[in-house]
Amino acid sequence: MNRLTKSPTYPKTSYMTSVGVLSSSPGYKIYEQLNAMSAYMNSLSPVPSGLQKDNEKAEEGERVFTKAGCISCHSGAFATSNKLIPLEELKTNGSRAKGFSPLKDYHDVPKVYEEGTPVPLPENPKVNVIKTTPEQEQLLQLAWGFSNTKGAYKTISLYNLSRSAPYLHDGGVAVGPNGEVGVTETILQGKLPDPYHSLKAMVDSRLREIVIESNATNKSLFSANVTGEGHSFWVDETTGFSKSEQDALIHYLLTLTD
Known part of the structure; x- marks a missing residue:
């Protein structure tokens, strides 16, 4: 699926598309390929972590998860409330919203083509x-940084x-298996971030400070807004938690879907 078609609002943007176009190839009905791709993604299941799960430790980690308030946002069957968290609360980098905000001058009400519309589009599609x-x-x-x-x-x-380190929206929270700190000492050096140590940097304030300081030494990361800040x-x-409780929480998170 590597062909683009004009959206109903083209050349304007909408909540349906930030660029005014959508993916669809000739010979298909509009949205047919997008819907098929979505159905495929919805059929995927989490893969095992590959770790030896300690049920007792995982149960303790789940209690810490609840006590720490993580469950207030990461709740439900898929560990997400699916809610939007304002930047004022998340305290993370606002570059994404700043990038979208000028689009309000080129924005239109969201529209869709009538189901079954063929591609290429007819002259006057409904x-x-x-x-x-x-x-x-x-x-x-x-979400779009308007108003x-x-x-x-x-x-x-x-x-x-267990498969998605580095963490945070910018991928800035990265720690290597041997203590390499930040994207500067991991990814930029060809080293994969370690899930356990990177997750520890997500919840440990002192380690996160070191990660942020390390990232800040690289001008390219600064330009790309990769800082590792936010989600404090x-x-x-x-916050009153011991090292063993922190360890249990991380074990619980890494083996959550095993």
């Missing part, structure tokens, strides 16, 4: 307007954390 509720509109404007908001990030699922929700001595 278009339906998607109506949003005031609540939905408020959330969408928050003088600073933007937001959606709570991600905690599935497959600690599970360490500053």
Whole structure:
């Protein structure tokens, strides 16, 4: 699926597309390939962590997860509330919202082609307007950084954390297996971040400070807004948790889907 088709709002953008086009190849119906790809992705299951799960430690980690308040956002069957967290609360880099905010001058109400419309598009394809509720509109404007908001990030699922290091929206929280700190000492040196130690940097305030300091030494990372800042929700001595509780939490998170 490597062909693009004009969206109903082209050349304007909408909540359906930030670039005014959508993926669809000639010979297919509009959205057919996108829907097929979505169905495939929905059929995927988490892969095993490859770790030896300690059930007792995992249960302790789950208790820490709840006590620390992680469950308030990372809840439900897929460990996500699917809610948008404002930057003021998440305290992370706002470059994404800043990048989207100028689009409000080129924005249109969201529209879709009528189901079954062929590609290439006919001369005058039928278009339906998607109506949003005031609540939905408020959330969408928050997410896109419109109406003088600073933007937001959606709570991600905690599935497959054993396979998805480095962490945070910018991939800036990275620690190597031998203590290499930051993207500067891991990825930029051809070394894969270690899931356990990188997750520890997500919840340990002191280690995160070191990661952020390391990232800040590289001008390219600064230009790309890869800092490792934000999500300052600690599970360490500053919030009353012991090293063993922190260790149990990390074990629970890494083996969550085993």
